[in-house]
Amino acid sequence: MEKIAGYPESLDNQSTHYCPGCTHGIIHRLIAEVIDELEIREETIGVAPVGCAVLCYEYFDVDMHEASHGRAPAVATGVKRVHPDKTVFTYQGDGDLASIGTAEIVHAANRGENITTIFINNAIYGMTGGQMAPTTLEGQKTTTSPYGRNIKDSGNPIKMTEMLAVLDGPAYIARVSVHNPKEIRKAKKAIKKAFRMQLEGKGFALVEVLSTCPTNWGISPTDGLKWLEEMMLPQYPLDVFKDIEEVE
Amino acid sequence: MSEKKLMKGNEVVGEAAIRAGCRYFFGYPITPQNDIPAYMSRRLPEVDGVFLQAESEVAASNMVYGAAGAGARVLTSSSSPGISLKAEGISYIAGAELPAVIVNIMRSGPGLGGIQPSQADYFQATKGMAHGDFRLLVLAPSTVQELADLTYLAFDLADKYRNPVMVLGDGMLGQMMEPVEFKEMRDLDELPKKEWATDGAKGREKNVINSLGLVAENLEKHNLKLKAKYDQMREEEVRYDDYKMDDAELAIVAYGTTARIATSAIDRARKEGYKVGLIRPITLFPYPENRIAEAADQVDEFLAVEMSTGQMVEDVKLAVNGKKPVDFYGRTGGVVPSTDEIYDKIVAMRGDK
Numbered sequence: 001m002e003k004i005a006g007y008p009e010s011l012d013n014q015s016t017h018y019c020p021g022c023t024h025g026i027i028h029r030l031i032a033e034v035i036d037e038l039e040i041r042e043e044t045i046g047v048a049p050v051g052c053a054v055l056c057y058e059y060f061d062v063d064m065h066e067a068s069h070g071r072a073p074a075v076a077t078g079v080k081r082v083h084p085d086k087t088v089f090t091y092q093g094d095g096d097l098a099s100i101g102t103a104e105i106v107h108a109a110n111r112g113e114n115i116t117t118i119f120i121n122n123a124i125y126g127m128t129g130g131q132m133a134p135t136t137l138e139g140q141k142t143t144t145s146p147y148g149r150n151i152k153d154s155g156n157p158i159k160m161t162e163m164l165a166v167l168d169g170p171a172y173i174a175r176v177s178v179h180n181p182k183e184i185r186k187a188k189k190a191i192k193k194a195f196r197m198q199l200e201g202k203g204f205a206l207v208e209v210l211s212t213c214p215t216n217w218g219i220s221p222t223d224g225l226k227w228l229e230e231m232m233l234p235q236y237p238l239d240v241f242k243d244i245e246e247v248e
Numbered sequence: 249m250s251e252k253k254l255m256k257g258n259e260v261v262g263e264a265a266i267r268a269g270c271r272y273f274f275g276y277p278i279t280p281q282n283d284i285p286a287y288m289s290r291r292l293p294e295v296d297g298v299f300l301q302a303e304s305e306v307a308a309s310n311m312v313y314g315a316a317g318a319g320a321r322v323l324t325s326s327s328s329p330g331i332s333l334k335a336e337g338i339s340y341i342a343g344a345e346l347p348a349v350i351v352n353i354m355r356s357g358p359g360l361g362g363i364q365p366s367q368a369d370y371f372q373a374t375k376g377m378a379h380g381d382f383r384l385l386v387l388a389p390s391t392v393q394e395l396a397d398l399t400y401l402a403f404d405l406a407d408k409y410r411n412p413v414m415v416l417g418d419g420m421l422g423q424m425m426e427p428v429e430f431k432e433m434r435d436l437d438e439l440p441k442k443e444w445a446t447d448g449a450k451g452r453e454k455n456v457i458n459s460l461g462l463v464a465e466n467l468e469k470h471n472l473k474l475k476a477k478y479d480q481m482r483e484e485e486v487r488y489d490d491y492k493m494d495d496a497e498l499a500i501v502a503y504g505t506t507a508r509i510a511t512s513a514i515d516r517a518r519k520e521g522y523k524v525g526l527i528r529p530i531t532l533f534p535y536p537e538n539r540i541a542e543a544a545d546q547v548d549e550f551l552a553v554e555m556s557t558g559q560m561v562e563d564v565k566l567a568v569n570g571k572k573p574v575d576f577y578g579r580t581g582g583v584v585p586s587t588d589e590i591y592d593k594i595v596a597m598r599g600d601k
Binding site: 041042043044045047054055057058060061062063064065066067068071074075076077078079080081082083086103104106107 | 272274298300302303304306307308310311312313314315316317318319320322336337340344446447448449450451454455456457458459460
């Protein structure tokens with residue numbers, strides 16, 4: 001009999017520390033399903049970030065390495081160079097990847113490091129209590145932008161994915177979202193492609209996943225999904241920004 | 249053993265590391281250690297190794313963190329300001345109990361400082377490398393041959409303790425050429441097996457490399473486990489060398505290249521009848537405190553000589569524990585003390601005795 005539902009093997013069956021309405025859980029599951037479907041659970045090493053997903057090494061049932069803040073691409077580089085035949089991925093939030101870890105992600109991408117990065121963008125620092133992130137939208141109120149993000153003082157919301165796509169190194173760069181079932185299916189397809197390209201030795205692949213943070217946005221989970229769709233999508237359009245397979 | 253070769257200190261680090269089974273190097277350019285990455289970039293491809301020039305020292309130390317967690321013998325090298333940047337990764341490596349070797353070819357500081365030789369990173373290496381409750385095992389060679397031997401040994405010690413090991417040299421040692429004899433090339437198949445490494449959870453429970461400890465009682469337990477390792481190092485790894493200590497009335501304490509200059513000053517003072525000897529710490533952590541404490545029962549006084557305004561002298565005082573006076577002579581900012589200066593200091597201390 002074919003199994004059509006159930007818990008992915010690559011995800012430990014336990015409750016998580018994520019808040020109600022947070023979409024980290026959905027994204028964890030998508031990654032675990034992809035690892036299962038590609039049959040690489042025993043050949044995969046994940047690198048966890050600092051941020052809300054710091055404990056993801058407890059949830060993914062693969063070998064895991066917990067990195068320091070922003071350095072996951074450097075740690076993943078070290079792992080991958082030692083085990084070029086294994087699959088290595090990083091899971092990083094927007095504070096981790098788009099602020100403190102900009103140098104590491106830019107240079108891992110530029111080297112075409114044959115790893116996969118899943119970049120979670122929820123426009124805020126979650127774990128530390130809702131501070132302004134480089135991805136925070138104009139006018140968005142956070143604990144460190146209580147009057148709303150002021151572009152003149154704090155700069156513009158950073159579009160990491162578009163930035164990385166202009167480099168020659170990356171093989172695949174896309175932005176997806178998980179605010180409804182249709183987008184979740186598309187997100188999984190993109191994540192699967194990002195892992196498959198690593199397996200085929202095609203080089204660096206990154207999928208940015210727009211995610212919710214109802215707790216720190218100060219709204220309900222359902223309003224969070226709406227806020228993502230109405231406020232984040234105009235700033236962060238969903239698209240494939242680079243795909244070397246399209247060129248081929 | 250092979251035949252003797254005339255080689256530059258920095259290059260010797262690279263060759264000794266490769267012979268010790270190191271196949272991975274992650275670094276970033278900084279003077280005066282640049283010959284190490286240059287040598288590795290040339291030599292590692294010949295032995296199917298990986299050389300990678302990172303985007304920063306911060307990234308390099310985190311690449312080392314990844315590679316060490318993946319089970320490799322891995323090296324990084326830098327000079328003082330670069331070591332400050334690598335401190336982040338080194339704290340994680342220590343916290344996660346990973347073996348790695350870090351070479352610091354010291355230059356003068358603070359800040360950007362200069363590129364001349366210095367020993368001003370003693371505190372950093374032995375006391376406060378970075379945040380948290382941890383220690384590095386610190387080896388301080390004084391000749392190019394010893395640089396080769398201690399670099400080779402560093403990898404075994406790192407594996408033995410699952411702890412980062414630092415080889416602490418200075419710009420003079422890195423740049424000087426001396427004859428050197430290397431130990432044999434290690435058989436990679438005979439290196440210690442690392443069951444804890446992240447190499448894919450094939451037929452086993454997953455491995456996790458981590459330094460996060462959110463439950464205070466658990467992290468305390470972990471830190472006490474680390475401390476037990478440091479105590480074991482104190483028991484098993486103390487290394488030092490004595491020079492003309494048998495009848496010494498003044499004991500100079502100096503390490504690295506400064507110890508060599510002190511040796512010349514001692515030879516000259518001995519000719520003039522001064523009973524001077526040298527205790528040369530080879531491990532800076534663990535520190536040869538018992539040897540110095542024992543010498544305190546023999547000599548009248550101590551003199552610490554360093555290329556700093558006085559850092560190791562504090563450990564000499566701790567070991568002497570008030571039994572005898574401890575004096576200090578140092579040059580700093582990249583100035584190397586001369587034999588004459590140290591000789592004059594000896595005469596000033598012992599002249600009327």
